[in-house]
Amino acid sequence: xxxxxxxxxxxxxxxxxxxxxxxxxxxxxxxxxxxxxxxxxxxxxxxxxxxxxxxxxxxxxxxxxxxxxxxxxxxxxxxxxxxxxxxxxxxxxxxxxxxxxxxxxxxxxxxxxxxxxxxxxxxxxxxxxxxxxxxxxxxxxxxxxxxxxxxxxxxxxxxxxxxxxxxxxxxxxxxxxxxxxxxxxxxxxxxxxxxxxxxxxxxxxxxxxxxxxxxxxxxxxxxxxxxxxxxxxxxxxxxxxxxxxxxxxxxxxxxxxxxxxxxxxxxxxxxxxxxxxxxxxxxxxxxxxxxxxxxxxxxxxxxxxxxxxxxxxxxxxxxxxxxxxxxxxxxxxxxxxxxxxxxxxxxxxxxxxxxxxxxxxxxxxxxxxxxxxxxxxxxxxxxxxxxxxxxxxxxxxxxxxxxxxx
Amino acid sequence: xxxxxxxxxxxxxxxxxxxxxxxxxxxxxxxxxxxxxxxxxxxxxxxxxxxxxxxxxxxxxxxxxxxxxxxxxxxxxxxxxxxxxxxxxxxxxxxxxxxxxxxxxxxxxxxxxxxxxxxxxxxxxxxxxxxxxxxxxxxxxxxxxxxxxxxxxxxxxxxxxxxxxxxxxxxxxxxxxxxxxxxxxxxxxxxxxxxxxxxxxxxxxxxxxxxxxxxxxxxxxxxxxxxxxxxxxxxxxxxxxxxxxxxxxxxxxxxxxxxxxxxxxxx
Numbered sequence: 070x071x072x073x074x075x076x077x078x079x080x081x082x083x084x085x086x087x088x089x090x091x092x093x094x095x096x097x098x099x100x101x102x103x104x105x106x107x108x109x110x111x112x113x114x115x116x117x118x119x120x121x122x123x124x125x126x127x128x129x130x131x132x133x134x135x136x137x138x139x140x141x142x143x144x145x146x147x148x149x150x151x152x153x154x155x156x157x158x159x160x161x162x163x164x165x166x167x168x169x170x171x172x173x174x175x176x177x178x179x180x181x182x183x184x185x186x187x188x189x190x191x192x193x194x195x196x197x198x199x200x201x202x203x204x205x206x207x208x209x210x211x212x213x214x215x216x217x218x219x220x221x222x223x224x225x226x227x228x229x230x231x232x233x234x235x236x237x238x239x240x241x242x243x244x245x246x247x248x249x250x251x252x253x254x255x256x257x258x259x260x261x262x263x264x265x266x267x268x269x270x271x272x273x274x275x276x277x278x279x280x281x282x283x284x285x286x287x288x289x290x291x292x293x294x295x296x297x298x299x300x301x302x303x304x305x306x307x308x309x310x311x312x313x314x315x316x317x318x319x320x321x322x323x324x325x326x327x328x329x330x331x332x333x334x335x336x337x338x339x340x341x342x343x344x345x346x347x348x349x350x351x352x353x354x355x356x357x358x359x360x361x362x363x364x365x366x367x368x369x370x371x372x373x374x375x376x377x378x379x380x381x382x383x384x385x386x387x388x389x390x391x392x393x394x395x396x397x398x399x400x401x402x403x404x405x406x407x408x409x410x411x412x413x414x415x416x417x418x419x420x421x422x423x424x425x426x427x428x429x430x431x432x433x434x435x436x437x438x439x440x441x442x443x444x445x446x447x448x449x450x451x452x453x454x455x456x457x458x459x460x461x462x463x464x465x466x467x468x469x470x471x472x473x474x475x
Numbered sequence: 476x477x478x479x480x481x482x483x484x485x486x487x488x489x490x491x492x493x494x495x496x497x498x499x500x501x502x503x504x505x506x507x508x509x510x511x512x513x514x515x516x517x518x519x520x521x522x523x524x525x526x527x528x529x530x531x532x533x534x535x536x537x538x539x540x541x542x543x544x545x546x547x548x549x550x551x552x553x554x555x556x557x558x559x560x561x562x563x564x565x566x567x568x569x570x571x572x573x574x575x576x577x578x579x580x581x582x583x584x585x586x587x588x589x590x591x592x593x594x595x596x597x598x599x600x601x602x603x604x605x606x607x608x609x610x611x612x613x614x615x616x617x618x619x620x621x622x623x624x625x626x627x628x629x630x631x632x633x634x635x636x637x638x639x640x641x642x643x644x645x646x647x648x649x650x651x652x653x654x655x656x657x658x659x660x661x662x663x664x665x666x667x668x669x670x671x672x673x674x675x676x677x678x679x680x681x682x683x684x685x686x687x688x689x690x691x692x693x694x695x696x697x698x699x700x701x702x703x704x705x706x707x708x709x710x711x712x713x714x715x716x717x718x719x720x721x722x723x724x725x726x727x728x729x730x731x732x733x734x735x736x737x738x739x740x741x742x
Contacts, residue, residue: 373580
């Protein structure tokens with residue numbers, strides 16, 4: 070890591086215009102500018118309001134089930150042989166992933182701003198389920214945009230959303246995955262901006278979304294930091310999290326930014342291998358550009374068209390990434406690597422068999438890299454892996470890979 | 476004087492309003508575009524908004540998204556669009572051309588290189604849908620250095636406090652988005668448009684164009700009573716979509732729609 074960066078300043082980004090260095094910002098059509106500004110003002114006011122904080126914390130404790138445990142994966146550690154691997158168990162949250170931390174927060178914002186309707190985009194369906202869940206609880210109308218390909222891959226979550234009273238809209242345009250769902254959600258928002266709150270599922274999009282999603286997800290890192298101190302007497306040596314849009318990763322990383330000795334590794338979806346071009350790893354193999362309201366690393370061709378992505382995991386199948394990760398990469402504070410489909414599936418099986426914990430395929434990417442990393446580290450060192458979601462939703466995908474029809 | 480301002484000045488002297496058609500470059504095939512532009516001018520277009528295809532046109536409805544997809548099937552890039560403009564300029568050195576699209580293709584080409592090549596090709600203005608003035612200071616400066624106008628959007632949701640700021644950053648003309656929504660969506664309400672334009676005029680002398688929701692000669696005429704420019708897109712692109720298998724008829728049939736609007740607006 071470069072020694073000349075001011076870590077305190079880095080942790081205080083974005084600036085007042087939503088910029089993380091050259092990244093972030095607000096690149097949207099004029100119709101949405103007023104809504105974003107209003108959201109920013111509302112958020113800044115409420116985030117400092119003790120009553121709002123109290124309600125958020127209460128929901129996280131009694132509805133989500135926080136704090137989530139930090140579990141020492143003894144058997145995985147023994148199997149790998151190397152640094153101690155700890156799992157931050159976001160998979161144990163209500164609805165099965167870290168996504169709910171953010172939807173609880175944004176639904177409270179929707180409630181305080183008096184919008185009767187929420188929309189969301191979803192890839193794997195976890196954010197859609199988490200949005201439908203909080204909407205059901207608050208009595209809000211909810212529509213979820215989901216790429217047609219993902220609707221097929223994640224049939225279970227589609228049905229969960231329907232049971233929760235949400236309408237799932239299958240998006241047939243473009244590549245029929247998460248980016249197209251996000252386009253469609255933006256179109257809906259531009260049309261219904263007066264009565265609709267857009268619950269963005271990751272720490273990306275126009276300012277203030279990358280900031281507020283991060284702030285809602287930072288509970289992961291704050292808890293993990295304290296739990297690590299309690300259990301090991303010191304901070305971890307490395308953090309590992311998967312990165313699609315990057316909300317679980319930034320939630321884990323951000324509270325450690327000023328701890329210079331804690332290394333951070335974001336693991337992107339390597340798909341069939343970054344060298345094949347069939348992947349979803351913009352930080353590893355993309356370049357800066359503008360999409361979905363922010364400047365960040367993207368996968369686009371030399372003409373500036375957004376490229377199709379591939380990943381076995383629907384939740385990582387996205388050509389962009391949150392702008393804060395883009396800047397953490399450029400400053401060298403965090404390192405971004407990838408795990409292929411095959412490596413992720415191997416990690417899925419390994420964790421399932423030795424710990425009896427079935428991770429989401431997204432989170433399996435983080436487990437895969439952590440297993441590699443642990444081998445190169447000393448036995449007295451520790452790694453915290455964000456186990457961002459559970460694998461129940463992926464059983465069909467895994468079975469399909471095994472050639473089994475359930 | 477730029478082609479854009481001389482066009483609006485001339486129209487003003489004649490007591491007429493600008494008819495501004497939009498088509499996506501390369502839709503449905505690259506060979507169609509330049510001939511189509513000439514036909515639109517002949518039918519009465521005063522300024523042309525030429526869409527630069529983008530894979531993820533978030534502010535557009537399904538009609539223009541599909542147009543982008545058709546154009547991208549032939550891999551029509553920003554640099555190809557500039558070549559089309561250069562070819563158009565060989566026969567028409569008067570009609571202003573505004574490139575309308577999204578930032579990423581320009582960002583990937585580089586602002587400076589884009590500005591140089593666009594100026595050389597004969598582009599007069601650029602309207603980048605996802606680039607509000609807050610993010611465009613460097614962009615504006617480079618475009619100005621190359622005599623390219625930066626056209627900005629105003630929307631029904633733009634508060635008065637912001638109208639001034641947007642107006643100060645715009646040049647050429649301002650584009651008022653008449654409805655909350657994407658291109659090709661609901662019909663507009665002329666009275667509410669007129670009310671909003673009155674607010675805008677407090678802050679600018681630039682010509683005001685109105686787009687989104689203009690579907691026929693009747694709506695074009697009513698908008699022309701309250702604005703300097705009438706921008707029409709989805710209805711033309713729809714016609715092109717109908718004629719994908721009959722491409723020879725695209726130019727005449729699109730021209731016929733424009734001609735109807737022109738006649739109605741001028742009468």
